[in-house]
Amino acid sequence: MPRNDTTEAQPHQGKRERYMQPSILLGLYLNASYGYELIQNIQEFGFVVGQAPPGMIYRHLHQLEEDGLVASEWKTEGTGPAKRMYQLTEDGKQMLAVWIDYMEKQARTLDAFVKRYRDEKPDQG
Amino acid sequence: MPRNDTTEAQPHQGKRERYMQPSILLGLYLNASYGYELIQNIQEFGFVVGQAPPGMIYRHLHQLEEDGLVASEWKTEGTGPAKRMYQLTEDGKQMLAVWIDYMEKQARTLDAFVKRYRDEKPDQG
DNA sequence: GAATATATATCCTATAAGGATATATGTCAA
DNA sequence: TTGACATATATCCTTATAGGATATATATTC
Numbered sequence: 001m002p003r004n005d006t007t008e009a010q011p012h013q014g015k016r017e018r019y020m021q022p023s024i025l026l027g028l029y030l031n032a033s034y035g036y037e038l039i040q041n042i043q044e045f046g047f048v049v050g051q052a053p054p055g056m057i058y059r060h061l062h063q064l065e066e067d068g069l070v071a072s073e074w075k076t077e078g079t080g081p082a083k084r085m086y087q088l089t090e091d092g093k094q095m096l097a098v099w100i101d102y103m104e105k106q107a108r109t110l111d112a113f114v115k116r117y118r119d120e121k122p123d124q125g
Numbered sequence: 126m127p128r129n130d131t132t133e134a135q136p137h138q139g140k141r142e143r144y145m146q147p148s149i150l151l152g153l154y155l156n157a158s159y160g161y162e163l164i165q166n167i168q169e170f171g172f173v174v175g176q177a178p179p180g181m182i183y184r185h186l187h188q189l190e191e192d193g194l195v196a197s198e199w200k201t202e203g204t205g206p207a208k209r210m211y212q213l214t215e216d217g218k219q220m221l222a223v224w225i226d227y228m229e230k231q232a233r234t235l236d237a238f239v240k241r242y243r244d245e246k247p248d249q250g
Numbered sequence: 251g252a253a254t255a256t257a258t259a260t261c262c263t264a265t266a267a268g269g270a271t272a273t274a275t276g277t278c279a280a
Numbered sequence: 281t282t283g284a285c286a287t288a289t290a291t292c293c294t295t296a297t298a299g300g301a302t303a304t305a306t307a308t309t310c
Contacts, residue, residue: 017142046234080287081275109171110232205256206306
């Protein structure tokens with residue numbers, strides 16, 4: 001029994017790169033936000049299918065704050081339970097810029113890989 | 126002390142997606158080969174910096190064979206110790222095609238992410 | 251026959267994702 | 281006024297894969 005099902009378009013059986021950190025950073029770069037809202041919103045970036053598991057979001061937010069890439073404060077105003085509002089720090093913005101560089105390079109590496117494959121088999125791509 | 130050094134162009138502190146499986150599959154798609162040679166050659170695809178750790182290559186080759194994506198036989202001819210020569214099976218070729226689809230989509234998702242960032246800050250990209 | 255290059259294999263650890271579950275607060279309607 | 285539901289955060293355990301060290305064996309070369 002193959003570990004990977006070749007009939008599906010998703011080659012990973014398990015953990016893939018989710019780009020959780022840059023997704024959260026970009027989310028906060030576009031607008032200050034909080035965990036519950038980020039869960040809904042970062043799927044828009046395309047690396048997470050459906051809603052991200054809450055555990056992952058909060059884990060990342062805690063780590064990001066510990067690393068000084070985001071800062072937070074409780075917001076009790078507005079509707080519903082208190083939210084912990086997060087915003088990027090300067091370090092966080094720099095980190096996002098580093099991610100952007102990396103992701104751009106990664107896209108080019110992926111394109112080159114695909115091209116290498118297709119060039120070998122030009123009639124069946 | 127930040128967990129990530131924002132002065133470097135590599136945002137990951139630890140494990141990133143290495144695309145080891147598709148790299149090995151493409152390597153074997155281009156030419157039948159064996160572990161020691163793949164260690165030298167797959168860096169060309171750009172996902173591994175320098176030589177891949179032998180442990181990773183052999184681990185993957187064993188798993189790929191168990192999954193029926195590659196087939197192997199000992200080659201005692203030629204110079205040096207015996208090599209285990211690997212080639213793709215039909216399932217392996219299908220799997221590579223699935224990877225190619227996925228990687229192409231991933232490249233587009235990365236591009237869209239970068240664009241989203243740059244559009245927000247058009248003067249400082 | 252000692253040193254080096256070739257070649258494969260095994261092992262343990264670290265990192266991050268997957269996913270389940272717990273806890274608490276606010277809202278709204280019967 | 282309480283019960284159901286939505287909002288919001290937090291913690292925990294498991295799994296997948298990468299990192300990296302080490303072991304073993306065979307050819308080659310000097």
